[in-house]
Amino acid sequence: MMTTTTNLTLGYKMYTIDFSRPTQSNEALLDFFKDVQHRQGNNAESFSKTLMEIEEIKTKYVDHEIVLLAKSLEQQISRSNAEKLEV
Numbered sequence: 001m002m003t004t005t006t007n008l009t010l011g012y013k014m015y016t017i018d019f020s021r022p023t024q025s026n027e028a029l030l031d032f033f034k035d036v037q038h039r040q041g042n043n044a045e046s047f048s049k050t051l052m053e054i055e056e057i058k059t060k061y062v063d064h065e066i067v068l069l070a071k072s073l074e075q076q077i078s079r080s081n082a083e084k085l086e087v
Helices: 022-039 048-057 064-086
Strands: 005-010 013-018
Touching: 005 022, 005 064, 013 022, 013 064, 022 048, 022 064, 048 064
Parallel strands: none
Antiparallel strands: 005 013
């Protein structure tokens, strides 16, 4: 059985992805990727394609591939932050 909700965390902010609520979930994904962009030095090109894809499907469905990318970024940032604390 597939999970219908996923939470992404970036710092102290949580983004809830609910596959049955595409409009709200895609807004959360947009916020997440924009916040990641801002944290990474505001590199406007890094997620521009992903942001455009989310905008195109905004009210129709939640793209599982984009959610997997977001989860991967969340884990990468979390590991990076943990490594910084160890140094």
